[in-house]
Amino acid sequence: MITLHHVPQSRSMRVLWLLHELGVDFQVVEHAFDKSLRAPEFLSLSPAGRVPALEIEGERMFESGAMVEYLCERFPEAGLGRLPGSMDRMAWLVWVHFAETVSQHVAALTQQHIMLYEDSMRSPIVMKLEAARLRKCYEAIEARLSTPLENRDYLLTGGFSACDIAVGQAVYMARRFARLEGFPETGKWFERITEREGFQASLPRPESSLIYEQDFYEAWDG
Structure with a gap:
């Protein structure tokens, strides 16, 4: 089983989107963007206390770019990666x-x-x-x-x-x-x-805790 530890409106969204596009079975554990990411339990998954964290068949990953590469290589049939030798x-x-x-x-x-x-x-x-x-x-x-x-x-x-x-x-x-x-x-x-x-x-669910409460943030003039 693939488990994604996810905070809405964060980099983990790119891995969540990829998992949906790959069409594989996975589950999501949603976290708030708060001090709970510094808890020992979460630090065992992501030592810098950041999302995403990915659990897959007993192994753990952090860093979303690495997850994107790994998942595309693991599920090449979806055609979302480009393997060595590919033109692209x-x-x-x-x-x-x-x-x-x-x-x-x-x-x-x-x-x-x-x-x-x-x-x-x-x-x-x-x-x-x-x-x-x-x-x-x-x-x-x-x-x-x-x-x-x-x-x-x-x-x-x-x-x-x-x-x-x-x-x-x-x-x-x-x-x-x-x-x-x-x-x-x-x-x-x-x-x-x-x-x-x-x-x-x-996208965030209606009940999700959000990082951004505005659609746009103007530069502050002091």
Whole structure:
């Protein structure tokens, strides 16, 4: 049995989405984004006290990028990975891990807007800088989706894959801090992939504890 330890609106969502797309049996243990992640029981699964954590046949994993690679290799029949020798292998690896480039800027903005409760602790400069870095990430995605001859439907020539899931989930989070206006192909791609049943199934449930209470967070001017 596969067990995913998950916090809604966090990086673990990309693994949850992938599991739905793979069509395999799994169960989810949902956690709150609080100090319970520092409990000894959870630290035995993820020693840094972060989600996701994955239990699979007695083994344990942490780090979502590693989970994406492992699950795609374990279930190659779903066609969401690109194995060594595949034409798209190099690009697949690049874009799966580019999701973390996006996510690190989201994490910095989450800290500034949500985790730092006192205004004196927040930095308008950091907020604006990190939001600008997210837009630079959007530029990279826009360039990938746009070609001189035609626009790509997905990040890889070979079609929808786990890198669309990984980057798509990162953009889902990034849109809390940087809008997609001005990036038309990225906007169409994002709309396309988030219509999928796997994405919809990975969204927070009505009873879930949420990290973000607003749809968008403006940069704070101090």
